[in-house]
Amino acid sequence: MSARQTYAFQLILAGPDPSEPAQLERLFEAGCGDATFGACDGVYIADFDRAAPTYSEALRSAIAAVEQAVPGLRVLRVAPEELVSASEIAARTGRSRESVRQLFEGTRGNGDFPRPATWVGSMRLWNWTEVAAWFDAEPRVEAMAPCDVQEITNALLKLRSICERTEGNAPTAIARKILALTDFHDRNWATETFGSSTTPTR
Numbered sequence: 001m002s003a004r005q006t007y008a009f010q011l012i013l014a015g016p017d018p019s020e021p022a023q024l025e026r027l028f029e030a031g032c033g034d035a036t037f038g039a040c041d042g043v044y045i046a047d048f049d050r051a052a053p054t055y056s057e058a059l060r061s062a063i064a065a066v067e068q069a070v071p072g073l074r075v076l077r078v079a080p081e082e083l084v085s086a087s088e089i090a091a092r093t094g095r096s097r098e099s100v101r102q103l104f105e106g107t108r109g110n111g112d113f114p115r116p117a118t119w120v121g122s123m124r125l126w127n128w129t130e131v132a133a134w135f136d137a138e139p140r141v142e143a144m145a146p147c148d149v150q151e152i153t154n155a156l157l158k159l160r161s162i163c164e165r166t167e168g169n170a171p172t173a174i175a176r177k178i179l180a181l182t183d184f185h186d187r188n189w190a191t192e193t194f195g196s197s198t199t200p201t202r
Contacts, residue, residue, distance in 0.1 A: 004051045006091050007058040009150075011066065013044040015073040023070050030069035035062070055092065055149045063157075076161070077154045083117060083125040092128075093135055 016023060018037040027037065035048045046066060052058035063075045084092070090100045102108035104116075104124070114134050116124040 004053055005094055006049055006051045007055050008047075008049050008088060008091065009059065009062075010079045011046040011048065011062065012076045012079055013046060013066070013073060014076050015044075016070055018044055018046065018066075018070060018073060023073075026069045027066065030065045032062070032065050032069065035066075054094075056153070059149065059153050063153075075157060077157055078150050084128045084131065085123055085125060089126065089131055092132075 017039070018024070018027060019039065024037060027035070032046070032048075034050050035046045037044070037046050039045065046062075048058070048062050050058040050062050052061060059078060066073060066075055086100045086104065087097055089095075090097045093100075099108065103113045104126075106113070112134075114126055114130040117127040117130075118125050
């Protein structure tokens with residue numbers, strides 16, 4: 001069994017206000033005690049710090065819990081924080097803090113790890129998009145890069161939205177093909193996200 005890591009990410013939501021007391025109670029009972037719910041410029045958000053074996057499982061379980069807890073509450077997309085610390089990089093990539101330190105200090109790898117975008121006191125902060133792209137390009141990384149995990153998740157959420165708005169089978173057929181071409185999402189995710197009609201066959 002894979003070791004559990006803690007993954008930080010933000011879900012953009014639509015529907016009922018999740019910060020209302022009754023909704024918060026439902027969300028807590030559904031296992032969302034690791035999230036903070038609120039609104040930013042009129043957009044509902046959920047900031048998660050979720051422990052899971054992989055980033056994809058963290059996203060899958062969080063999305064399922066939110067949508068099952070409150071009728072009408074939907075996840076539109078995933079939006080991780082843009083600036084991340086070395087500890088956050090370690091958590092999102094499944095590496096140790098020491099491994100990340102060696103990468104940014106140049107004592108490990110090719111010495112081309114992205115430079116920090118800024119500092120807060122003595123803490124270095126990196127642009128997550130740059131870091132994720134760097135890991136994506138590195139052949140040393142064995143697991144699927146977090147940026148790919150997130151892009152696939154957002155693509156599936158977008159496809160679900162299209163399926164709900166559009167008559168006909170074209171969107172679900174596209175969704176089925178994407179699900180069949182990747183081993184990222186398991187049968188449970190496909191069923192929860194699109195319904196049994198789009199669950200791929202192996």
